Amino acid sequence: MEFFRYKSALNFMGKSKIAIAFSITLVLLSYAILAVKGFNYGIDFAGGTIVQVKYDKEAPIDKIRERLQGNKLFDNASITEFGSPNEIVIRMKTTTGSVTQDIGDVTREALKGTGNFEIRRVDIVGPKVGSELREKGIMSMLLAIAGILIYVAFRFEWRFAVASIVALIHDVSIASGFVALFGIDVNLDVLAALLTLLGYSLNDTIIVFDRIREGIVTSKKTTSLQEIINESITRTLSRTTLTSLTTFFVIFTLFMFGGEIIHPFAFTMLIGIVIGTYSSIFVASPILLWFGFDVKKYHEKLAEKAKREAEKNRMREQFESGVM
């Protein structure tokens, strides 16, 4: 079976203007959503309390609401269905610092008589921990980007590094926009998904860049960068689609069957895979083109390097054979 069979290079760069316009629109829209709606921070970052309750029948939400009303500990509590009609979560912004008095026990007491239920999860994150986790989260994002930037600059060239970072920021921005748009609870797992996305989307970009690098080395001096890029993207198109598909498959099964708790993670990854695949073709490569990477100069540099290497070898040989 085969999806694409390489015949001739497809003109991806010819459409790069449309792609970039599309990307800029998406990114700006994402920022607008983030500015207007903002992240729906979960308790990991905002602090707060979550109590997850499962009933053996449909959860009597109205009754529960009634029971919790008037109790100071449940001020401004939101009660929502969680995954199935039998299960609910109670969310509060407040936390208690007491080790012995437990909100789970309080809830159990308050809900007595509303049916057969079980308290399955109690999460409390104090405000101090929340802000610490937020700082750590931002730090980890920046560090990961910096680490990747350094590695790519070292392995390729600085223009490649900058282009891939722009693509990464593009991906993370749009994925964040979707997360905000759908009101996904932003907890540590969503941050993990975004960080994984960095790695994943970069994977795709690097596979294409690796081909471009190879193309530059093996091409004739007269070939333009645009042609090389088109050729490289076309040649890696099968791989890009295939890997994206297999990864999409598994994350999709995770999204469908992985349970409610893993939903935010799977959702973020799903969006990210689609965006990441798109960006490696339509965002990273055009930027490389616009930076004006000069194939001719690169060849000269390579030739220079090869010459020096050859000179060194010649000297060594002479030395070893005792001529000098």
Next chain:
Amino acid sequence: MKLNYRIVIFALALVFGIVFSVPSLLQTEGGKKITLGLDLQGGLHMLLGVKTDEAIKSRIKSVAASIKHYAERNDILIDNLTFDDESVSFEVLDSDEVKSFDEFLKKIDGAQISQEGSVIHITFSPKEIKKIKQLAIDQAIETIRNRLDQFGLSEPLVAKQGKDKILVELAGIKTPQEEQRARELISRAAKLELMAVDEERNARVYNMSPADAAEYGDVILADAKNPKIKYLVHEIPILDGSMLTGANVGFDQNNRPVIDFKLNAEGADIFGDFTGKNVGKRLAIVLDGKVFSAPNINERIGGGAGQISGNYTVLEAKDLAIALRSGALLAPIYLMEKRSVGPSLGADSIKASMVALFGGFALVIIFMVVYYRMAGVIANIALIANLFLLLAVMSLFGATLTLPGMAGIVLTVGMAVDANVIISERIRELIYEGKSMHKAIEEGYANAMSAILDANITTLIAAVVLYVYGTGAIKGFAITMSIGILASMLTAILGTHGIYDMLEDKIRKSKDYKFWFGIKG
């Protein structure tokens, strides 16, 4: 069939993977196993803070107590012994005695002593305060660990996190009652104080405010069984739990559980001195600010043994004895973060992620065979080996598998075939260029290598950052991702290459591109 070093290494890795993942997969008795995270097996995770200011206060209080005892023992008359949150001050009535008192005070660690006339004022140096705070944290960790070790759960984890936080993880808690017991045991101050009842004024205790009591250097404490009963006691205790050497559950004459405690030599001395001088008065046994009993002192009590009676069950008495034995918390602790997962939710999470893992796995395997035929089969063998290897390494390290970790494994399945996709695509390309299958395989691997390496290393960078900056369950995700990537380099690159090498003779003879790589050629 041809043996080659690649296939040998791959076979060894596969055997290693199977052997060491068996204990985890089949849950055998012996052998190192993967531990399930609290989110999968259910349990209690808490991050606790320590109110270190309270440790300073209690240190001040104990200095005051020792000053009082020293003065009484040496018949030095002092007056106006008072203390607040940071300092103690008192007046020595006979100025000739100031000097000998000074000697005694100098022995107190980190004390800064100032004198105005006959009034002596004691505070702690900033360095000492820092030390006391640090000690309070370290001591809290030690104490909580001691208590939990005796609680009866398997492998409780108590560790310092950051500079001033305590991480407590308890797996295998089954019922809310058990969780409640654990939380109470952890947070119980277990501060035992023996205090003198102020017999002169105790009759008026119900008409006194705390401020009134403070004027006489007293405090009002409630009875443990019946909070309506109050006692007026001297604020500075006779002695406290730091002089305790043992605490055990015993039974009184009515066969009710009590706690027998023993004092060390210094404590026994003080106790003996006090009871000898105060026959006929009452002694309040105070635990965590509540009076458990206030027996009359009938005679001097030597030997330093005592009893705390209360209205508790055997289980409560046992927990209390554990708490007393492992010592008091120098400072109270408070909850900063708590995550508790019931066992049924953990089981549901395992089920759900297993379905996702096998579902995703099956999809990928079928897809690879349909798309690449034999090359797909070979990639799948590597994928399976990769899973075993991942489980084996995690078992050997005793790594913790969390729900995000499960997601990490699922993701690894999706990404591990990437290397084989890249290689297979390269091989197909070379075949189209007219190379022989054998030649195409060799060059395909060579061409694909740099891309695979770069791609894997960048993903590893992200995973390592996640590990360093992540907490709890997220660390689990980073671990499975990293091990999965590393294992895939061995299986997907070296392993599959070995299989091709082994089949070299067959490949050389064959012209069936469809069978080997799923293309017409």
